[in-house]
Amino acid sequence: MDVEKVIYERRTIRRFKQQSIPLETLKKLVDFARVAPSGNNVQAIEYIIVHKPEVREQLFPLLKWARSLPRAERTPEAGRTPTAYIIILLNINIKKSYYEFDIGASVENILLGAVKFGLGTCWMGSINANKIRALLEIPEFYQITHVISLGYPDEESVMEPYEDSFNYWKDDNGVMHVPKRNVDDIIFKIS
Numbered sequence: 001m002d003v004e005k006v007i008y009e010r011r012t013i014r015r016f017k018q019q020s021i022p023l024e025t026l027k028k029l030v031d032f033a034r035v036a037p038s039g040n041n042v043q044a045i046e047y048i049i050v051h052k053p054e055v056r057e058q059l060f061p062l063l064k065w066a067r068s069l070p071r072a073e074r075t076p077e078a079g080r081t082p083t084a085y086i087i088i089l090l091n092i093n094i095k096k097s098y099y100e101f102d103i104g105a106s107v108e109n110i111l112l113g114a115v116k117f118g119l120g121t122c123w124m125g126s127i128n129a130n131k132i133r134a135l136l137e138i139p140e141f142y143q144i145t146h147v148i149s150l151g152y153p154d155e156e157s158v159m160e161p162y163e164d165s166f167n168y169w170k171d172d173n174g175v176m177h178v179p180k181r182n183v184d185d186i187i188f189k190i191s
């Protein structure tokens with residue numbers, strides 16, 4: 001797939017069809033993350049793949065969705081929840097400075113890679129890390145940084161030019177609109 005198309009097509013998706021994702025696909029996404037750039041090449045990011053229905057059900061309530069939307073519209077309804085998760089762990093025995101950037105690079109590889117498989121994703125920082133640790137028996141030497149929710153999209157999301165608010169919003173047809181700043185507004189200088 002064309003890189004440009006993938007970059008522009010990727011949007012956060014928060015409603016999913018209930019078709020399961022092959023485990024091989026999920027492993028491939030972790031492999032995309034594996035080869036991301038890493039400060040000093042220390043590679044301190046590790047992963048948990050969650051795909052079993054009974055585990056998914058317990059993980060779902062530990063995530064918070066779509067703070068820009070009215071409360072009633074935030075959380076995916078039953079039957080439209082993610083069909084897999086990739087949990088981002090930082091191995092604190094390995095981590096060095098710049099690890100935050102490593103996390104960003106690894107996650108972006110997963111999000112963009114998911115487009116290749118027709119998957120939608122939601123990068124989630126609003127998570128109950130303590131309860132996730134208990135649920136999945138994650139040892140203390142891992143910092144739980146984010147959860148990526150995944151599934152085949154059951155909603156549409158489009159970019160629109162930023163006007164006066166960064167808030168994303170849903171129209172009457174359920175289409176998400178995501179304001180993005182104009183390229184000429186973010187280039188501070190061309191010298």
Ligand SMILES: Cc1cc2nc3c(=O)[nH]c(=O)nc-3n(C[C@H](O)[C@H](O)[C@H](O)COP(=O)(O)O)c2cc1C
Pocket residue numbers: 010011012013014064065066067122123124125126127157168178
């Ligand atoms: C670090 C980070 C944390 C995020 N955490 C959440 C979250 O907890 N819940 C959620 O619904 N979306 C979360 N998002 C998704 C953003 O809301 C989304 O990326 C933003 O609205 C822009 O939409 P786009 O990804 O379609 O460009 C997060 C995104 C990033 C980069």
